[in-house]
Amino acid sequence: MESVKAQSYEVHIDELAQAALNQHVAKYDYSKIFLLVDKNTKKYCLPTFEKMFTGTIDSIFEIEPGEENKHIHTCMQVWEHLSQFDGDRKSLLVNLGGGVLTDLGGFVASTFKRGIDFINIPTTLLSMVDASIGGKTGVDLGSLKNQIGVINQPQMVLIFPEFLKTLDxxxxxxxxxxxxxxxxxxxxxxxxxxxTQNAFEAAANIQKSIAIKNEVVIQDxxxxxxxxxxxxxxxxxxxxxxxxxxxxxxxxxxxxxxxxxxxxxxxxxxxxxxxxxxxxxxxxxxxxxxxxxxxxxxxxxxxxxxxxxxxxxxxxxxxxxxxxxxxxxxxxxxxxxxxxxxxxxxxxxxx
Known part of the structure; x- marks a missing residue:
């Protein structure tokens, strides 16, 4: 399925996503590759990711899932982990999760050492069609949504529709x-x-939603x-x-x-x-x-x-x-x- 060209990166879908990920990591000499997951994606998505990824993950960090954990205290934990495991400005953070995780992970990467590369792999339908485009990163302030954050673009976004099978x-x-x-x-x-169709999980419709949002974001x-x-x-x-x-x-x-x-x-x-x-x-x-x-x-x-x-x-x-x-x-x-x-x-x- 054809990739969607965003501002400074591309959204790759299915087979193209796997190839793009491995080619990117082979091309760039990252000092460390970190993987951010939550409890759910570690159980249901990580095994599939490990089979498709040909590079080496230096460290995996797990956070608690849910909007209630999308706050600065969780960021502190991830920043401390990156520092503890010798993350530097040539490190890569791969965010494997839904919109909460990719928003938070993108913000962590954008601010650690004044910015390191990150790749988003959204695992929910919401994050595939919404958080995957636009470069918005951030966390909540108490219960107030997305009050703290920056707009910063990932290296790429990778859509694997098979992850939708893990959702209720x-x-x-x-x-x-x-x-x-x-x-x-x-x-x-x-x-x-x-x-009129119960076809919202079809890859073509996911691509259509991504394209609509991308068209708007590129203009503004x-x-x-x-x-x-x-x-x-x-x-x-x-x-x-x-x-x-x-x-x-x-x-x-x-x-x-x-x-x-x-x-x-x-x-x-x-x-x-x-x-x-x-x-x-x-x-x-x-x-x-x-x-x-x-x-x-x-x-x-x-x-x-x-x-x-x-x-x-x-x-x-x-x-x-x-x-x-x-x-x-x-x-x-x-x-x-x-x-x-x-x-x-x-x-x-x-x-």
Missing amino acids: ARQTRSGYAEMLKHGLIKDKEYWDLLK PTEKGIRKILNFGHTLGHAIESYCLENYDKKTLLHGEAIAVGMILEGYLSHKLTGLPKLSLNEIKEVFLQHFDKEEFDGHDIDAILKLLKYDKKNSHGNINFVLLQSIGVAVTDIKVPDDLFEEAFAYYRE
Whole structure:
């Protein structure tokens, strides 16, 4: 399957990925090669990786999985490991895991010795279609998503669809939400394909989502303009994800589950503010609720979620900026939302 050319690297898929990895390591004289895994990828993905990799791993470091471990304390552990095992500026860090691990591993590599090379091998559908493109690295600040980080590009990203066999259905659906988002913001035909076919794990659709995100990122690497459209559903979705993460009486939501709620809510705001037709809004809600459970939010929950909006990364000069839809496939940025519409949006979600 054809590779996707990003800014300064390529995303290779399947057989090309294995060849690219081994050729790269053979070409560059790395002083040390470190592998970062979590408990799950060490058990389910590492054996496959070791069979396909012809180089030598000098050290493997394991972290705990999950968003709750995506913080600076975990980075400290990895930095200390790299230092303890004589990592230097000519070292390579290979990140084998989902979006939490590749975000964190990319940040660790970008800051250790002022920057070492890293390669991302995403192992979840979400990380393949989302975190694999764009060079965003970073960690959470408490429960606040991705507050600390840098944009820095990997040497390459390697997609092995066989790793999807290690996922449960919930993890797969989480990635599916991001794929649906790509259709909503940029490609109605792709949205129509995904909503009617249970084919979101097909390698061709993974490649399509990567290509859509890549097209946006190349135009705006540092998120000053059009790249903001990739955040559709994420302003409220991230606030919901953070709120559920820090409140033990709420079910902890996967990223895709939270932004699925966010896309319905922001779809409603789009209908009220930017002309999204009511039929399209209802279609968006229907598609997401076919695949994702409806979450319960009372008045207290909603107030707390809305207070978290002030931490959104798109904000500037005290304004909360939303990405909304004019139609399916057409997104607009930097939209201000009147406060009274938030309660209406949650009421529509609850209907």
